[in-house]
Amino acid sequence: MRVLVIEDERRLAENVARSLKENAAWAVDVALDGENGLHLAESVNYDLIVLDLMLPKMDGLELLRRYRKQGHKTPVLVLTARDEKGSVVTLLNAGADDYLAKPFDLGEFLARAKALVRRAKGQPTPLLVVADLEVNTIERSVRRAGRDITLTPMEYRVLEYLAHRPRAVVSKTELLEHLYDYNWEKFSNVIEVYISGLRRKIDDGAPVKLIRTLRGQGYALRVEEGRR
């Protein structure tokens, strides 16, 4: 997952980004003003946008309206220091999906962020289940047929992304876009390394293979039809 944090308080942006990286193992980009934030939001397909309201150069509400007008469906979690009822209603009506009043609890922030991402992808619970594979997005643990599987952080990221949308074919480009933020060096062949690692840990010795490679299209996490 990849998140954009638009927040002009650099220290707050740093803390939010750090907790998203450490706790959720997500890729995080930070924008310190509204203009830069809108530019990033428009150019990258994020899984979640965390938006402060009072921003230099462009107000957060204005940014939100423009972003939604362009038809983007990415969930937006607003951070606001003003908690009057009227402004909350305005926010939600402008296309925000949730809001948190400053000062907020980092644990609550993470839970809400995860819930927003989950719901946007059609998953009702933090426990993602594909056949006998279970991905717990709270503990970041993986089990297959009751057996614990230990993954590297990057392998987990790939699996979590695939598990949020089981059966869908995810291209390598999409994976690259959603797993790395701007601070990472991108090597496309690295994805293949993670996939083969996952296949070894999850599918080896299992009667049913879950990780599928569709040549020229990408990857999917699903039970192969007809071979059950």
Place this chain on the structure above:
Amino acid sequence: MKRLSLTGRLTAVVVGAQLLLAIGLVLVGITFARRQLLAAFDMSLQGKARAIAALVYYPPGGKPGLLIDDDEAPPPFDASRPDIYQVTSAIRPFEAHSKNFDTAFLRGEPSRGEYWNFTSKGVPYRGLILRKVSIRDAEIDTLDTDVTVDVFYAAPTLDITRRANEVGMMVAGASLMLLVLTGLLAAWAVRRGLWPLHGLAGEAAGISVKNWNFRPPKAALETPELAPLAQAIETVLGKLELAFEQQREFLADAAHELKTSVAILKSTFQSLLQKPRSPHEYRAGLLDLLGDVDRLEELLNRMLRLARAEQQVADGEPRTLEVADLASTCEMAVARIKNLAATRGVEVQFSADGGGDVRADPEDLELVWVNLLENAIQHSPPSSTVRLQLKRTADNACISVQDWGTGIAPQDLPYIFERFRRGDPSRSRETGGFGLGLAIAKAIVEAYGGTIQAKSMQHEGTRIWVNLPFSKQAEPDSSAVPSPEPS
């Protein structure tokens, strides 16, 4: 003591005036009626005297003396108090009088031919003497002009007094009725006249911190006495609303900044506790926290400084008798800003074209220059220059700060002196600003009776200048010691 209501007072004035008028009317009425009645009485008195004279006749057969036919005397005004008369003649021996006559009565005559008053047995009488009234002999039918009689006639005046008093009573009664009527009318009219005041009060009572709408009733605005009051209330409420809104805004802004600062602190703590960390990471986290607390402290200091300066503006009194040397406050400010300028790679130049003293707390002025310089440096590209200039005009000191930086967008220029100003890139913490520096500068300058202005060209730079009046006690060239105030 509770004072009488307006209605009560005005009604009392009206009724009092009416009462005086009524008393006057009664007195005039009695006097006038009495005079009229007396005139009529006097006329009839004369008539009756002549009638008595007509009863005198010559005795038949040329006998001497005269006779009177007093059976035919005119009827009295009042049967219980008969009239008094006496007829005498100087030419022939003759004297006749009524039963109740007394010669003492005649002594009261003031002068010949005049009426006079006297009393007989406690009854007031009025009388007169008609002299030399000719008598006629009916039988001979010749007019003996030689023989005349003098007639004294008097009648009781009790009736006149009674009737005059009756007139007085009538006037008094009518006046009293009118008095009650006008009193009621006055009370009603005053109450009705004051009605717009009730409307005004009702409208004013509706004012609260949530509703500043004050629409003086039309009736109040059209009443000359109430219009100034209604307008004054409107003006005062307008000012109060503005002040209240400013306070509310300040509070909201301050709360926003404080919440943000607390949010930073809290998130730093929580992210530090998110998982077990190495001693090195904890140390780095603690240093971050210290930085966050320093920032919070700085924010509080600036907010309090701003509040104090704005209070000074509101109080409108020069708070200090200190005298500040402008040039030295500028030098101090330049020294204080040196570190920031060096970090940003900006050179600060200071030039003074004749110094001067102003009546102000030197620390306040220093803070103004520091804030202006800080703002200029934050907007300056590296290796550029910021210029602080001190100039003198006739009775003003002009201090300006010029930078050749990014400049301010025209739409933002009017708001740069507002606290927590938005849309300013310097609010992003890259430059460490809170958007309070210029607001503080403005408040302090205004507290000392000065003005602050800004001019900016985008991508070319900004110039902010302050005009401060030289204090009268501290002449620009004086040795900075104010002459002692005469006590």
